[in-house]
Amino acid sequence: EPEVTQTPSHQVTQMGQEVILRCVPISNHLYFYWYRQILGQKVEFLVSFYNNEISEKSEIFDDQFSVERPDGSNFTLKIRSTKLEDSAMYFCATQGGVETQYFGPGTRLLVL
Amino acid sequence: AQTVTQSQPEMSVQEAETVTLSCTYDTSESDYYLFWYKQPPSRQMILVIRQEAYKQQNATENRFSVNFQKAAKSFSLKISDSQLGDAAMYFCAYRGFSNFGNEKLTFGTGTRLTIIP
Numbered sequence: 001e002p003e004v005t006q007t008p009s010h011q012v013t014q015m016g017q018e019v020i021l022r023c024v025p026i027s028n029h030l031y032f033y034w035y036r037q038i039l040g041q042k043v044e045f046l047v048s049f050y051n052n053e054i055s056e057k058s059e060i061f062d063d064q065f066s067v068e069r070p071d072g073s074n075f076t077l078k079i080r081s082t083k084l085e086d087s088a089m090y091f092c093a094t095q096g097g098v099e100t101q102y103f104g105p106g107t108r109l110l111v112l
Numbered sequence: 113a114q115t116v117t118q119s120q121p122e123m124s125v126q127e128a129e130t131v132t133l134s135c136t137y138d139t140s141e142s143d144y145y146l147f148w149y150k151q152p153p154s155r156q157m158i159l160v161i162r163q164e165a166y167k168q169q170n171a172t173e174n175r176f177s178v179n180f181q182k183a184a185k186s187f188s189l190k191i192s193d194s195q196l197g198d199a200a201m202y203f204c205a206y207r208g209f210s211n212f213g214n215e216k217l218t219f220g221t222g223t224r225l226t227i228i229p
Contacts, residue, residue, distance in 0.1 A: 089155055
């Protein structure tokens with residue numbers, strides 16, 4: 001069964017550093033999302049991406065964040081200058097039709 | 113804005129018994145989707161079941177079924193014959209309907225389910 005994959009599984013970084021989280025969507029999926037989950041809290045929407053542009057973004061997704069699909073397969077989330085409060089699990093989700101989003105295993109980001 | 117409420121932070125059930133997890137939501141839309149996702153200790157988000165609001169029939173997936181009450185905006189998950197592998201955090205999620213398909217998921221705060229052997 002096709003799966004969404006994410007790399008790295010864990011990332012430790014120093015405050016102020018840039019990080020790039022990568023996602024490989026399920027083949028033929030057209031809609032892409034990033035969510036994050038701070039430990040012990042609910043999953044929160046960050047951004048949706050379709051047809052090579054952002055469809056919607058939340059208040060969390062400020063100028064420090066960006067997304068792109070650089071090579072037509074990977075879907076990346078970049079955090080330009082990480083803050084302590086960016087420590088969280090980051091999930092990529094992809095969607096083929098108009099119904100179900102399938103989640104990747106997540107990247108656990110720790111900012112020190 | 114849509115909101116999703118899960119009023120049970122924790123639930124426990126004896127192995128092989130049945131348990132029901134509650135979820136309510138608030139929306140002004142008439143067409144939408146509802147989901148239950150399971151998050152085991154690995155923290156992977158796994159789809160359990162989906163319900164389309166326009167369908168009156170409750171969705172069922174093996175031991176998992178829902179009780180969808182559209183008028184009451186209620187969407188509970190019933191797990192029958194509970195197994196140890198069902199132990200996880202369960203999130204209820206809402207997604208609006210869009211012709212473009214790219215609607216975000218709004219999650220509840222989750223219910224932690226413990227299975228007692």
